[in-house]
Amino acid sequence: MTQTLDYAQELDAIARAYAASGGDPSDFHADRGGLLVVSGNRALLGRGAEGLTIESEQLSDGVRARIVAHSGAIIAEPVHLCFGMVPVRGVQRILAEFVIEEGASVRFLAHCTFPNAVEIRHIMEGTVEVGENARMEYEETHYHGETAGIETLPKMRVRVAPRGLYRSTFKLVKGAAGVVDLDYDVTVAEEGIAELYAKIYGKGDDRVKVRESINLEGRGSRGLAKSRIVVTDRASAEVLGEIVGAGPGSRGHVDCMEIIKGGKAQAVAVPLLRVVEESAKLTHEAAIGSVDKRQMETLMARGLSESEAVDVIVRGLLR
Amino acid sequence: MPALLSIEGVGLSRGGNEILAGVDLAIEPGEIHSVLGRNGTGKTSLACLVMGLSGYELTRGRILFDGKDIAGLSISDRARAGITLAWQEPPRFEGVSVFDYLSLSADGKPDRLDPREALGLVGMEPDLYLNRMLDEGLSGGERKRIELASVLAMRPRLAMLDEPDSGIDSLSIDTIDRVIRTIVKRGAAVLLITHRENLAEIADRASAMCGGRILKTGQPDEIGRFFRNHCEACAHINAPEGNGYRVVDALAFRGPNPAPSGEGGLGK
Numbered sequence: 001m002t003q004t005l006d007y008a009q010e011l012d013a014i015a016r017a018y019a020a021s022g023g024d025p026s027d028f029h030a031d032r033g034g035l036l037v038v039s040g041n042r043a044l045l046g047r048g049a050e051g052l053t054i055e056s057e058q059l060s061d062g063v064r065a066r067i068v069a070h071s072g073a074i075i076a077e078p079v080h081l082c083f084g085m086v087p088v089r090g091v092q093r094i095l096a097e098f099v100i101e102e103g104a105s106v107r108f109l110a111h112c113t114f115p116n117a118v119e120i121r122h123i124m125e126g127t128v129e130v131g132e133n134a135r136m137e138y139e140e141t142h143y144h145g146e147t148a149g150i151e152t153l154p155k156m157r158v159r160v161a162p163r164g165l166y167r168s169t170f171k172l173v174k175g176a177a178g179v180v181d182l183d184y185d186v187t188v189a190e191e192g193i194a195e196l197y198a199k200i201y202g203k204g205d206d207r208v209k210v211r212e213s214i215n216l217e218g219r220g221s222r223g224l225a226k227s228r229i230v231v232t233d234r235a236s237a238e239v240l241g242e243i244v245g246a247g248p249g250s251r252g253h254v255d256c257m258e259i260i261k262g263g264k265a266q267a268v269a270v271p272l273l274r275v276v277e278e279s280a281k282l283t284h285e286a287a288i289g290s291v292d293k294r295q296m297e298t299l300m301a302r303g304l305s306e307s308e309a310v311d312v313i314v315r316g317l318l319r
Numbered sequence: 320m321p322a323l324l325s326i327e328g329v330g331l332s333r334g335g336n337e338i339l340a341g342v343d344l345a346i347e348p349g350e351i352h353s354v355l356g357r358n359g360t361g362k363t364s365l366a367c368l369v370m371g372l373s374g375y376e377l378t379r380g381r382i383l384f385d386g387k388d389i390a391g392l393s394i395s396d397r398a399r400a401g402i403t404l405a406w407q408e409p410p411r412f413e414g415v416s417v418f419d420y421l422s423l424s425a426d427g428k429p430d431r432l433d434p435r436e437a438l439g440l441v442g443m444e445p446d447l448y449l450n451r452m453l454d455e456g457l458s459g460g461e462r463k464r465i466e467l468a469s470v471l472a473m474r475p476r477l478a479m480l481d482e483p484d485s486g487i488d489s490l491s492i493d494t495i496d497r498v499i500r501t502i503v504k505r506g507a508a509v510l511l512i513t514h515r516e517n518l519a520e521i522a523d524r525a526s527a528m529c530g531g532r533i534l535k536t537g538q539p540d541e542i543g544r545f546f547r548n549h550c551e552a553c554a555h556i557n558a559p560e561g562n563g564y565r566v567v568d569a570l571a572f573r574g575p576n577p578a579p580s581g582e583g584g585l586g587k
Contacts (some may be wrong), residue, residue, distance in 0.1 A: 312419075
């Protein structure tokens with residue numbers, strides 16, 4: 001039997017889930033700033049702001065959203081997005097289109113929350129257009145409860161126009177991760193900048209796969225793909241950080257650190273740099289292993305136990 | 320007065336090389352004691368051994384803290400007993416703020432020093448630094464000062480400071496002097512490791528170290544002269560017997576000064 005919640009109950013449930021993921025439910029009722037709250041395949045709340053339009057459409061298994069920051073709009077307040085499901089089973093597909101027009105600037109704080117997940121599939125297919133001299137920051141924090149019964153498939157295709165900036169942070173550090181397959185692809189035009197950050201803590205039987213790819217097409221474009229992954233128990237992680245240096249004078253860096261914390265955890269890091277323009281310069285650093293001994297001993301020399309020291313280091317990495 | 324730290328005939332080998340070849344050294348409560356020596360003579364290894372870091376295990380001798388053998392104690396246990404070490408090159412912690420770092424140094428201690436006060440004592444403006452991350456945009460000198468502040472915040476009984484002046488501009492020798500005196504004023508002793516004679520001279524006593532041994536212990540000016548005459552131009556780097564040098568060769572290098580005697584001596 002399927003239980004159907006009425007609007008108020010569902011809003012209340014998703015607000016609690018939002019809080020569990022670190023969000024502040026008072027964001028839902030603030031009288032300023034953009035907002036989109038999606039529970040399952042229903043957009044419960046949506047509001048634009050000056051210079052910002054948010055439209056949504058219900059799908060059978062999710063929501064299609066179009067978010068536009070209009071030309072020249074400097075949106076001071078962060079735009080809050082909440083995508084979640086309260087039931088234990090189901091599919092949520094979010095088709096999101098972000099258009100940040102020329103000279104606009106906007107910051108999104110997204111919370112994806114599935115506190116009761118037993119068998120959930122969360123699919124995010126996003127496209128992003130960052131216009132000339134525009135700026136978009138996107139911070140996405142996930143919370144999947146403690147049972148790991150979720151498959152998370154975020155896929156973003158981003159284009160950054162000349163002198164635009166795109167910065168995204170994907171964070172899943174509390175509770176179980178489940179199966180994560182993150183796939184971000186960014187193309188950067190002349191003097192544009194792309195920065196991709198991923199921070200994930202895998203436990204139990206979690207499986208984490210991260211692909212961050214940046215194509216530095218334009219002259220003087222810049223790219224950074226940085227990931228911090230911690231795996232413990234039997235969890236596994238595979239990180240591919242890929243940058244192509246195609247634009248004259250483009251500069252890119254892949255920085256991947258994966259920490260294995262005991263148990264039978266496994267980690268793979270593959271930095272892939274491809275230079276097709278002689279004046280481009282790409283670098284990478286990748287480290288996989290246990291917690292840095294020197295850091296740990298420094299903290300222990302201040303009186304922390306070994307496990308307390310590891311905890312401080314891991315929390316810092318995933319902060 | 321019984322020594323706070325007593326190092327007795329201590330030996331250390333790493334990778335088949337003898338790093339410490341019978342070190343004898345005693346630190347009194349409240350004393351500032353500098354260990355002066357060129358790079359590679361075993362000074363840092365001695366501090367690491369006292370702190371109990373991994374890879375630094377005694378091959379002979381013993382280390383007593385407060386009269387108790389600390390051989391079986393972990394790093395954390397030694398720290399809780401009151402021993403700490405400020406590294407020459409502090410590690411970079413990602414995502415840890417200066418405030419958090421200084422707070423955890425003092426965590427759980429009733430007489431903890433407030434992070435704000437600790438920063439002030441190393442000449443840093445708290446409002447400018449407390450919320451900054453240790454891995455973001457801090458210079459080597461700033462990180463070094465924060466390391467000293469974390470030692471202050473911990474309120475140790477024995478603070479081992481490894482080359483505290485490296486990476487800090489020369490004007491800040493005064494700052495180091497002030498920090499050391501603050502640590503002492505709060506009841507701790509300081510083991511100051513340095514290869515700089517002028518820094519060594521702020522101590523109450525000093526020891527010259529070479530080839531994994533304490534060559535001589537005495538007043539800082541006396542040890543400073545000894546260092547100038549015997550060590551500065553000496554080619555001998557941490558190579559106890561068996562590696563082609565003997566410590567006595569190092570002392571003979573400059574010729575005119577008689578071989579030192581007394582505490583520490585020439586080694587065995």
